[in-house]
Amino acid sequence: MATIGSLIFCTDCGNLLPVSKGNTKNILKCDCCGAENRVTQSKPSDFPSLLRQKLSTTQSVERHKIQTEAYTNETCDQCGRTEVRFSAVQLRSADEGSTIFYTCECGHKWNTNN
Structure with a gap:
């Protein structure tokens, strides 16, 4: 499964998957080829970034x-x-x-x- 922005595509046929048709186990079934695609979410902490660390640090100026x-x-x-x-x-x-x-x-x- 490939994701572009908020669009999710089937990894087998490339068909656009309907996000609203996912089940409770975060599996989207492709209407075109029948492949089951698992939807996962990552957290910002999964991808450490020096820029993100600088932005999240609280700075105080006297x-x-x-x-x-x-x-x-x-x-x-x-x-x-x-x-x-x-x-x-x-x-x-x-x-x-x-x-x-x-x-x-x-x-x-x-x-x-x-």
Whole structure:
């Protein structure tokens, strides 16, 4: 018996087997050639996969450990420093620009709308 998606075919003649006509022992009888085909099911654990293991692992991220800022060449109005940290946040609707938040080492903070 061969399976393609949810379709099951007879191994002897290749005829499409009617899934609704199976008996309690998971045997499908072919209407064309009379062959009995056993239906089995496999579990995901029967086929180990590195990708499946990675997807099933629960990951937790602590917010304070996420690096959301980068450095840019922007001049601080307070101290004149030319390299400050920035982060971009989408505060308005999607068709409008993002808001850029700047932070200087001196503690001065400001923002601009793109």
